[in-house]
Amino acid sequence: MTPDEFRRAGYAVVDWIADYWATLGQRPVASQDSPGAVAAGLPAGPPEHGEPVEAVLADLESLIAPRLTHWQHPGFFGYFPANTSGPSVLGDLVSAGLGVQGMLWATGPACTELETVLLDWLADLLELPKRFHSGSGGGGVIQDSASSATLVATLVALHRAGGGRWREVGVDRRYRAYTSTQGHSSIEKAARIAGLGTDGVRPVEVDPDTLAMSPAALRAAIEADRAAGVVPAIVVATVGTTSTTAIDPLPQIGAICAEYGVFLHVDAAYAGAAAVCPELRFGHAGLEYADSYCFDPHKWLLTGFDCDAFWVADPAELIEALTVLPEYLRNAATESGAVIDYRDWQVPLGRRFRALKLWFVLRWYGVEGLRAHIRSGVALAGRFADRVHADDRFELAAAHPYSLVCFRLRADDETNAELLARVNATGRVHLTHTRVAGRYALRLAVGSPQTTEAHVDEAWQLLASTADALLPR
Amino acid sequence: MTPDEFRRAGYAVVDWIADYWATLGQRPVASQDSPGAVAAGLPAGPPEHGEPVEAVLADLESLIAPRLTHWQHPGFFGYFPANTSGPSVLGDLVSAGLGVQGMLWATGPACTELETVLLDWLADLLELPKRFHSGSGGGGVIQDSASSATLVATLVALHRAGGGRWREVGVDRRYRAYTSTQGHSSIEKAARIAGLGTDGVRPVEVDPDTLAMSPAALRAAIEADRAAGVVPAIVVATVGTTSTTAIDPLPQIGAICAEYGVFLHVDAAYAGAAAVCPELRFGHAGLEYADSYCFDPHKWLLTGFDCDAFWVADPAELIEALTVLPEYLRNAATESGAVIDYRDWQVPLGRRFRALKLWFVLRWYGVEGLRAHIRSGVALAGRFADRVHADDRFELAAAHPYSLVCFRLRADDETNAELLARVNATGRVHLTHTRVAGRYALRLAVGSPQTTEAHVDEAWQLLASTADALLPR
Numbered sequence: 039m040t041p042d043e044f045r046r047a048g049y050a051v052v053d054w055i056a057d058y059w060a061t062l063g064q065r066p067v068a069s070q071d072s073p074g075a076v077a078a079g080l081p082a083g084p085p086e087h088g089e090p091v092e093a094v095l096a097d098l099e100s101l102i103a104p105r106l107t108h109w110q111h112p113g114f115f116g117y118f119p120a121n122t123s124g125p126s127v128l129g130d131l132v133s134a135g136l137g138v139q140g141m142l143w144a145t146g147p148a149c150t151e152l153e154t155v156l157l158d159w160l161a162d163l164l165e166l167p168k169r170f171h172s173g174s175g176g177g178g179v180i181q182d183s184a185s186s187a188t189l190v191a192t193l194v195a196l197h198r199a200g201g202g203r204w205r206e207v208g209v210d211r212r213y214r215a216y217t218s219t220q221g222h223s224s225i226e227k228a229a230r231i232a233g234l235g236t237d238g239v240r241p242v243e244v245d246p247d248t249l250a251m252s253p254a255a256l257r258a259a260i261e262a263d264r265a266a267g268v269v270p271a272i273v274v275a276t277v278g279t280t281s282t283t284a285i286d287p288l289p290q291i292g293a294i295c296a297e298y299g300v301f302l303h304v305d306a307a308y309a310g311a312a313a314v315c316p317e318l319r320f321g322h323a324g325l326e327y328a329d330s331y332c333f334d335p336h337k338w339l340l341t342g343f344d345c346d347a348f349w350v351a352d353p354a355e356l357i358e359a360l361t362v363l364p365e366y367l368r369n370a371a372t373e374s375g376a377v378i379d380y381r382d383w384q385v386p387l388g389r390r391f392r393a394l395k396l397w398f399v400l401r402w403y404g405v406e407g408l409r410a411h412i413r414s415g416v417a418l419a420g421r422f423a424d425r426v427h428a429d430d431r432f433e434l435a436a437a438h439p440y441s442l443v444c445f446r447l448r449a450d451d452e453t454n455a456e457l458l459a460r461v462n463a464t465g466r467v468h469l470t471h472t473r474v475a476g477r478y479a480l481r482l483a484v485g486s487p488q489t490t491e492a493h494v495d496e497a498w499q500l501l502a503s504t505a506d507a508l509l510p511r
Numbered sequence: 512m513t514p515d516e517f518r519r520a521g522y523a524v525v526d527w528i529a530d531y532w533a534t535l536g537q538r539p540v541a542s543q544d545s546p547g548a549v550a551a552g553l554p555a556g557p558p559e560h561g562e563p564v565e566a567v568l569a570d571l572e573s574l575i576a577p578r579l580t581h582w583q584h585p586g587f588f589g590y591f592p593a594n595t596s597g598p599s600v601l602g603d604l605v606s607a608g609l610g611v612q613g614m615l616w617a618t619g620p621a622c623t624e625l626e627t628v629l630l631d632w633l634a635d636l637l638e639l640p641k642r643f644h645s646g647s648g649g650g651g652v653i654q655d656s657a658s659s660a661t662l663v664a665t666l667v668a669l670h671r672a673g674g675g676r677w678r679e680v681g682v683d684r685r686y687r688a689y690t691s692t693q694g695h696s697s698i699e700k701a702a703r704i705a706g707l708g709t710d711g712v713r714p715v716e717v718d719p720d721t722l723a724m725s726p727a728a729l730r731a732a733i734e735a736d737r738a739a740g741v742v743p744a745i746v747v748a749t750v751g752t753t754s755t756t757a758i759d760p761l762p763q764i765g766a767i768c769a770e771y772g773v774f775l776h777v778d779a780a781y782a783g784a785a786a787v788c789p790e791l792r793f794g795h796a797g798l799e800y801a802d803s804y805c806f807d808p809h810k811w812l813l814t815g816f817d818c819d820a821f822w823v824a825d826p827a828e829l830i831e832a833l834t835v836l837p838e839y840l841r842n843a844a845t846e847s848g849a850v851i852d853y854r855d856w857q858v859p860l861g862r863r864f865r866a867l868k869l870w871f872v873l874r875w876y877g878v879e880g881l882r883a884h885i886r887s888g889v890a891l892a893g894r895f896a897d898r899v900h901a902d903d904r905f906e907l908a909a910a911h912p913y914s915l916v917c918f919r920l921r922a923d924d925e926t927n928a929e930l931l932a933r934v935n936a937t938g939r940v941h942l943t944h945t946r947v948a949g950r951y952a953l954r955l956a957v958g959s960p961q962t963t964e965a966h967v968d969e970a971w972q973l974l975a976s977t978a979d980a981l982l983p984r
Contacts, residue, residue, distance in 0.1 A: 039597030039875065041529040048529070051601045052521030055608035056514040069620055073849045076624035083632050084873040088880050091601060094871055098605065105621040110610045117618070117839070120861070122610035124512030128524045128564060130607040132571065134815050135528030137583045137595035145590070147542055148578035151549035159556050182655065183859040193704060208684045209706030223835040224860055230833075231666060231858065233682030233706020280839055336861075342607050343861055360703075362696040366590070366753055366945045366954070376546045385704060385858060386656040387697055388593070388809075388816055398567055400557040402512065407561050472839045481839070 047091040054095055055127070058103070059110070062488070066465030067114055068107040076105050112488040113467040115497060118280065118308040118442070119415075119485020122342030129398030130342055133391040140389045143377035144369040150378055153180055153393035159400065160347055163408075164313035164333070167326040170349035177353040179383040180392045182344035184307035185224035186385060187332035188274060190348065190356070192228045194330070195272035195301035197359035205359055209233040213271040214263055216240045218251035218286060220279040222305060246475065249282050249436060251275060253290035260298055272301040275328075277321040278309025281472040281481075282436035282444050285309070285321045292327020304328045307346070309440050311338040314408045318416070321439070338441070338485055340411060341399045345392055348383075357382045411487055415441035418484045418494045425498045431505055435479035442483040444474060451478035453508055460504045467497045520564040527568050528600070531576070532583070535961070539938030540587055541580040549578050580941065585961040588970060589943040591753065591781045591915070592888075592958020595815030602871030603815055606864040613862045616850035617842040623851055626653055626866035632873065633820055636881075637786035637806070640799040643822035650826040652856040653865045655817035657780035658697035659858060660805035661747060663821065663829070665701045667803070668745035668774035670832035678832055682706040686744040687736055689713045691724035691759060693752040695778060719948065722755050722909060724748060726763035733771055745774040748801075750794040751782025754945040754954075755909035755917050758782070758794045765800020777801045780819070782913050784811040787881045791889070794912070811914070811958055813884060814872045818865055821856075830855045884960055888914035891957045891967045898971045904978050908952035915956040917947060924951035926981055933977045940970045 039047070069075075079101045109120050140149035157178025161171050170176040181187045192215060197204040199213050213234060217225045219241045229238045240263070243255040260270045273295050275286040288304065295302040304325060310333020312318035325331060332348040335341035350356050361382040363372075371377045381387050403411070419441040426432045426445045435444040446454050458471055458480050470481050482497060512520070542548075552574045582593050613622035630651025634644050643649040654660045665688060670677040672686050686707060690698045692714045702711045713736070716728040733743045746768050748759040761777065768775040777798060783806020785791035798804060805821040808814035823829050834855040836845075844850045854860050876884070892914040899905045899918045908917040919927050931944055931953050943954050955970060 041533040044532065044597040044600070045525055045529040047597065047601055048525030048604075049522055051604050051608075052518055052525060055605065056518040056521070058608065059517065060514040068617075071620065073616065073620070073844060073847075074624070076621045077628050080625070080628045083635055085877045086879060088877040089874045091598065091871070091875065094598075094602075094874050102621040102625065103609075105624070106609065106611055107618050107620070108609075109612055109618075117612075120610065120612045122607065124517040124520065125564065125567075127517070127604070127607040127610075128520055129567075131521075131524050131600070131604050132528065134595065134600040134603040135524075135531060136576075136579065136581075137593065137600075137815055138579055139582050139590075139593045139816060143546065144541075145580050145582075147544065147546070147580070148549045148575040151547070151578070152553070152575065155550050155553045162556055183861045185859040185861070189704075189858065196706075204708065205703055206709050208703075208708030208711055209682060211681045223837040223840070226835050227833065227858075227860075230678055230681075230835075231662075231704065233669075235677065235681030236679050238681055280837070342610055343612060343863055344859075360700065362699050362703075364696040364753070366943060367696070368944075371546060374546075385662065385700075386658040386817075387700075388656045388658070390816055398564070401562045401567050402564065404558045404561040406559060470839060471841075 050091060050095060062108060062111050065108055065111065067111045067468040068462065068465065069105045071105055076101060107468065110486060112486050112490065112493045113497065114486060115482040115484065116468045116470040118337050118483055120337055120343050121340055121485050121487065123340040123399060123487060125398035125402035126340060126342045126395045129395030133394045136391060138391050140391055141381040141387050142367060142369065142372060142379045144371045146391065149391045149393065150380060152397060153380065154378060156393050156396050157347060157349065161349060163405065164310065165319060166331065166349065169326070169351040170331060176349055176351045178347060178349040179380055181346040181348045181384055183346050184305055184332050184334055185227065187346050187348040188224050188303065188305060189228040189231060190384065191303035191330045192232050192272055194356050194359050196232060198301055198355060199269055199271040210269065211238065212267065212269050214238055214240050214268055215272045215274065216242055216256060216259060216270065217274040218242050218244050218276065220244055220249055220281055220284055221274055221276055222280050225274050244284070249279065249284035251286040251291060253287060253294060256291060257294050260294065260300070270298060270300045272303060274303045274305055277304060277306035278440060282474060283309055283438070283440050283442045285439065288324025288327060292324045296327060302328045304331045306331065306333040308334065308337045311335065312412055312440055315412050318412065335396060338412065338415065339408065340403065340487060341396055345396060415484045418489060418491065419443050421491060422482055422494045422498060429502065431509060435474040441485060442481060444472065444479045444481050446477065446479045447505055447509065449509065454478045454480060457501065457504055457508055461500050464500055467500060523564060523568060535581060535584050538581055538584065540584045540941040541935065541938065542578045544578055549574060583959060585959050585963065585966045586940040586970065587959060588955040588957065589941045591810050591956055593810055593816050594813055594958050594960065596813040596872060596960060598871040598875035599813060599815045599868045602868030606867045609864060611864050613864055614854040614860050615840060615842065615845060615852045617844045619864065622864045622866065623853060625870060626853065627851060629866050629869050630820060630822065634822065636878065637783065638792060639804065639822065642799070642824040643804060649822055649824045651820060651822040652853055654819040654821045654857060656819050657778055657805050657807055658700065660819050660821040661697050661776065661778060662701040662704055663857065664776035664803045665705050665745055667829050667832050669705060671774055671828060672742055672744040683742065684711065685740065685742050687711055687713050687741055688745045688747065689715055689729060689732060689743065690747040691715050691717050691749065693717055693722055693754055693757055694747055694749055695753050698747045717757070722752065722757035724759040724764060726760060726767060729764060730767050733767065733773070743771060743773045745776060747776045747778055750777060750779035751913060755947060756782060756911065756913050756915045758912065761797025761800060765797045769800055775801045777804045779804065779806040781807065781810045784808065785885055785913055788885050791885065808869060811885065811888065812881065813876065813960060814869055818869060888957045891962060891964065892916050894964060895955055895967045895971060902975065904982060908947040914958060915954060917945065917952045917954050919950065919952045920978055920982065922982065927951045927953060930974065930977055930981055934973045937973055940973060
């Protein structure tokens with residue numbers, strides 16, 4: 039494809055996306071088709087001769103788009119938001135067009151340096167502890183996801199627990215990882231990948247009211263394990279749990295980690311973005327205890343997946359844990375010690391120029407634009423929670439410090455599951471569910487920059503009217 | 512950003528990329544600036560108020576682009592190619608614009624189904640063994656990189672070696688991974704991440720002529736380990752090693768793995784793409800023994816990073832090893848057992864719609880276009896090797912079955928390193944180096960669709976004239 043062919047086809051694809059966004063609100067949020075509908079519509083193999091881009095766009099519109107869950111839809115309230123934005127898409131487009139491989143500083147100096155600087159910008163924007171800033175001996179890096187950040191943190195913690203011998207001799211199965219019963223599934227997955235097994239994870243009880251990790255339970259678990267000859271290696275605390283956005287108390291948890299010499303990773307995948315607003319930094323109190331921290335601009339900061347921002351206080355320890363240097367990657371810049379080679383900060387070797395999309399977002403929105411976006415989400419969630427609170431048939435299932443509201447009908451689990459199914463079947467909104475203290479609850483998470491009061495109100499109307507049908511008056 | 516703002520800014524970005532590609536050949540392939548040049552040119556923080564996209568594009572042109580290593584440059588011959596193409600960029604643009612999260616079938620049915628079908632297309636295109644095809648009980652998935660594929664294969668092998676108890680009890684440090692001394696660094700990294708440590712990897716000697724793994728040495732290592740109470744868990748064989756594109760003999764290695772019940776993963780990251788051409792499938796002989804296999808369309812098949820195609824013969828074993836199912840991800844489709852949830856096939860939870868870029872590439876080029884691209888690379892490498900061979904001052908350092916040529920001046924290592932440095936300093940070409948049997952060698956890897964005979968001839972002219980200056984006549 040020549041540059042001029044690219045220009046023409048590129049305009050057509052840009053138009054397709056602009057039209058998709060303009061019509062998104064009219065599309066059903068999720069497909070109701072059965073498994074296999076897309077596969078059945080595809081030919082048995084690729085064409086022998088090339089086809090024009092227009093042919094692919096036609097199939098995209100008729101075959102693919104109707105069978106998607108539209109995560110950017112203003113009525114999408116499921117899981118956590120994973121929102122993108124125009125500037126993010128354009129930054130990613132530049133990255134794809136450059137096709138630069140950022141594994142080493144030498145293989146793309148600007149790719150590495152822009153990333154380092156932007157992670158410092160973000161650290162300042164969230165007012166993270168100075169120790170994570172590259173100017174203070176720390177450092178940030180973009181991972182694909184919080185799952186990978188948790189894995190990397192776990193590996194560094196194991197290396198430290200093993201007295202620096204982990205990288206040669208492997209993992210000692212007496213090491214343990216601690217997280218609350220509300221911790222993300224990726225913590226168990228990381229422990230399994232790292233060779234600790236599911237048995238290597240200690241689920242720590244939470245306070246029944248706040249659903250936050252109990253410091254007393256953490257201390258008890260650590261002391262019991264130590265008495266039994268087991269070695270506490272890492273605590274993963276969460277700011278904004280996936281189920282209900284509970285906030286683990288970092289001041290107390292951090293002090294316990296410091297007392298027992300345990301590595302502390304803080305996972306703020308969703309809620310960290312809120313800290314761009316000074317009044318929403320409460321979850322980060324005590325963060326100065328953390329050895330590593332991450333949040334996902336790809337969740338609530340208008341940057342398309344994949345963009346997890348991960349910081350460590352001691353990059354040297356991270357690099358020592360993960361580096362392998364074969365001859366074909368040796369180069370003068372690396373050997374000078376004056377540069378960062380981000381391949382040593384992550385699981386894969388290769389890496390895309392992901393800092394570009396973050397750069398486009400930060401510059402297009404500016405600090406005030408980002409704050410307005412976060413505040414809008416919190417306000418919309420508050421508006422919805424007010425509706426729930428004002429209707430005696432419903433109850434809030436947990437606090438809503440950010441933009442997620444967990445709620446339920448005052449009815450049994452089956453009725454609540456039916457409520458969710460019926461409301462989602464309208465195609466106007468898409469919510470998901472969780473369990474809070476064992477009981478089924480619906481989750482409404484606000485995040486799309488296209489979501490307005492009208493969309494949240496429509497969601498509430500659909501829920502209220504479906505409740506009318508489900509509950510005898 | 513409204514859809515109309517996106518349309519206007521999108522055209523500008525498309526234009527920027529088209530112009531970048533059109534002028535690529537005139538840019539120096541790599542920057543000669545010292546570390547810190549980009550960081551010094553950036554402000555201390557993001558702007559308070561938003562800026563237009565044009566302002567970012569201006570900085571991209573003046574600050575970022577001059578400090579890149581241009582991987583898509585027709586004179587880029589370093590590492591392995593990591594080439595993209597117009598249709599790949601556009602497919603990725605659609606993916607960014609949709610912003611769909613493909614972790615579960617339910618979160619993006621078309622995202623999952625298109626990927627499954629395209630991996631079947633690719634398996635047929637490369638004529639892989641039927642056991643990897645989804646219609647025959649196997650299955651493919653897109654990983655970000657071959658590093659991650661190797662890690663996932665290692666985890667499945669450990670799960671199998673542990674009799675299915677690995678996921679609960681963790682790794683047994685008596686397990687061993689085997690690869691040749693020429694195996695990729697990601698194999699050691701995977702073993703380390705998985706908790707085996709560097710000590711858990713057995714480097715197997717190679718045949719000194721072919722640089723391919725010696726089956727006799729593999730057998731001897733396995734037998735010695737078994738006698739010592741150590742458990743062989745996985746062999747990673749390579750088709751096209753990173754240093755020289757050596758091809759491990761799969762028929763013999765596979766038979767040994769079958770005899771001892773060891774998991775066999777085949778890493779064809781770079782060379783696998785060659786198998787789209789029937790006459791270049793020789794490296795895959797014996798592949799029917801493999802439990803898993805991967806190659807990177809993002810290296811030599813015109814698809815932008817990240818796109819590693821990974822297959823397993825037994826997906827159930829893979830899923831059992833990696834799945835964790837929290838309440839908030841439960842859904843009817845998953846519980847029906849009728850769908851694939853690709854989150855269980857990889858390390859992270861989240862995933863982009865990467866099948867789109869592959870779809871755009873396969874349809875734009877068609878089978879004949881892909882074959883023409885591979886054949887062009889092989890022919891250009893052959894042309895260059897002929898030049899080397901015809902000049903008595905030079906020698907080939909290894910065979911060149913694909914599009915990589917390893918060569919050196921008949922001189923000491925320092926002279927060869929100086930040759931590389933001087934040629935790269937011209938900014939016209941970019942080559943990298945390796946060591947073959949301990950001796951320094953230069954590597955010229957052809958891959959860009961923009962590379963023509965003129966570019967390869969220019970590389971040769973620069974090398975030959977620099978040799979004139981370095982070697983006294």
